[in-house]
Amino acid sequence: MTKGYTRWNSLSEASAGLNALRASGKTIGSIHSLGALHEGHGKVIQIAAKENDCVVVSVYPNAAQLAPGSVYQYDAEADCDLAHKFGATHLICPDTSEMYPSEYRTFFDQGDYYKRLDGTVVPYLFRGMITMSTRWIIFTRPTRTYWGLKDIGQTILVNRAVKDLLIDTEVREVPCVRYKSGIAISSRLMNQPEAKILEFQRVYEALEVGRKAIAGGLANSEKIIQIMHDHLNPSAMKYFSLKYIKIAKPLDFEEPTEIDIPLIMHIVVSDGPKNYFEGHYLRSQTDLMNAPETIWLDDYYPPFKE
Numbered sequence: 001m002t003k004g005y006t007r008w009n010s011l012s013e014a015s016a017g018l019n020a021l022r023a024s025g026k027t028i029g030s031i032h033s034l035g036a037l038h039e040g041h042g043k044v045i046q047i048a049a050k051e052n053d054c055v056v057v058s059v060y061p062n063a064a065q066l067a068p069g070s071v072y073q074y075d076a077e078a079d080c081d082l083a084h085k086f087g088a089t090h091l092i093c094p095d096t097s098e099m100y101p102s103e104y105r106t107f108f109d110q111g112d113y114y115k116r117l118d119g120t121v122v123p124y125l126f127r128g129m130i131t132m133s134t135r136w137i138i139f140t141r142p143t144r145t146y147w148g149l150k151d152i153g154q155t156i157l158v159n160r161a162v163k164d165l166l167i168d169t170e171v172r173e174v175p176c177v178r179y180k181s182g183i184a185i186s187s188r189l190m191n192q193p194e195a196k197i198l199e200f201q202r203v204y205e206a207l208e209v210g211r212k213a214i215a216g217g218l219a220n221s222e223k224i225i226q227i228m229h230d231h232l233n234p235s236a237m238k239y240f241s242l243k244y245i246k247i248a249k250p251l252d253f254e255e256p257t258e259i260d261i262p263l264i265m266h267i268v269v270s271d272g273p274k275n276y277f278e279g280h281y282l283r284s285q286t287d288l289m290n291a292p293e294t295i296w297l298d299d300y301y302p303p304f305k306e
Contacts, residue, residue, distance in 0.1 A: 005084040007091045011099075011139070014092045018056070018140060021090075026053035029172075030142035031088075032133055034061045035074030040148065040177035040185035042086035043295050047174055048146045049087025057083045058092040058136050063100055064107075064128025092140075099132070107131045110157055116253035117153045121243050121268050121275055129154055134161045137169060144170045149292070150177065150184050152264055152281045156250055175293040180300045182208070188274055194304040196239040196271075201301075203267050203278045206232040206245070208291065210265050211280055215288050219258050221247045228267070243268035243275065250281070261288055 008014035021028055029048030033041055037059070048055045059079045061072035080091045107127055113119070114126040133154065137145050145162075147155040159171045177185050182204035189197060210228040218224055225245045234242035248255050248264045266279040282288050 003081065003084065005080065005089055005091060007080055007093060009093050011092075011094055014094075015139070017090065021054055022141065027143040028052055028140065029055045030058070030137065030140045030145045031055070031083075032058045032060075032136040032145075033079070034066075034072060035059045035076065035079050036072070036187040037074075037079040037082045038185055038187055038190070039297060040150065042082060043177045044146050044148050044174045045083055045086040045088050047172070048144070051172075052143060054089045055087055056090045056092065056140055056142065057088045058094075058140075059083075060092070060094055060099060060132075062128060062132040063096050064132055065125050066128075067122075108134060108161060110160065113153075113157060113253055116255075117246060117248060117264070117266055118268070118277060119153075121270075126153065126157060130157045130161060133158045134165070134167075137162060137167055138165075142169050144172050146172045146174055148174045148176065149281055150186070151277070152250075152266065152279045153253070175295050177295040177297065178204075179297050179302060183302065184278060185297065185302065186276070188276060189302045191303055191305045193239075194301075197301055197304060199237055199239050200269070200276065202232055202237075203269060203276070206267060207265050207278065207280050210247075211282065211288065211291060214259065214282075219260070221255065221257055221259055224259070228265075232267070234269075237269075240269040240271055240276070243270055250283075261285060 006017060008017055029052035031044055031048060045055055045057060059076055061074060066072055076093050083091060108131045119126045147158055149155055155173055162169060162171050181201050183201055206228040209231045210224050213224050213227050224247060228245050246255055246266045247259055250262050250264055262283045264279060264281055269276050280292050282292060
């Protein structure tokens with residue numbers, strides 16, 4: 001025990017600790033992260049803390065979903081402190097030698113889902129992401145597990161895996177956490193130049209333009225995407241290039257010609273080294289007419305680079 005929370009630095013420590021929590025009859029909420037935690041993660045942890053006796057947060061930059069050879073920048077000590085500030089009681093901080101030993105072989109397959117949406121930009125992403133996410137749920141065996149709708153595809157596919165594998169836990173989908181400007185909180189946007197952040201704001205605006213077009217009665221995907229494209233105006237963008245604008249069905253991530261609710265509106269832009277994913281998950285007519293439920297931060301923009 002340190003600083004008011006328990007930190008497990010190995011899977012064997014975590015396994016023994018989790019068994020003790022379950023034996024005590026306590027409810028467990030789990031959140032699984034790559035590290036580099038921010039207030040968006042904090043809001044998810046807060047919700048879990050209100051609904052469970054204990055909140056277990058894993059901090060591990062999943063090697064199987066990151067670009068080969070890349071180094072994920074995070075500070076495990078700072079992440080643990082931030083998670084505890086928002087209500088985490090237990091932290092799991094393993095290393096890659098434990099998570100992916102040389103003899104590791106098993107990856108989850110959800111068919112063509114992995115080749116659509118995010119997977120069209122990063123082909124290996126969903127395979128590694130959903131495998132590790134589901135492994136964490138199986139390992140922690142939480143009462144409830146919490147997934148933010150900033151990552152729409154991940155949340156939908158994790159929910160599907162839990163149902164298909166008959167895992168006895170409740171998947172809680174948490175609304176996207178956004179600044180008042182509409183920009184979703186992301187470690188990638190922290191301390192970027194002001195002009196770059198202002199340009200990225202157009203991605204959220206394009207989503208809203210598209211949503212309002214659908215709410216106004218337009219149902220043709222191609223026309224809606226063109227409206228969003230015109231607002232984004234990628235040819236005038238200085239910091240980002242457009243990877244795609246897609247409208248897809250949550251059931252299979254297919255892109256229909258004529259749309260109805262529920263649906264996913266998704267945009268990906270890149271600054272070269274990194275891709276930035278943004279989207280709306282419209283699950284009901286209420287979401288369509290009023291925008292998806294959102295957790296709003298007090299600040300208008302991410303902190304600018306000085």
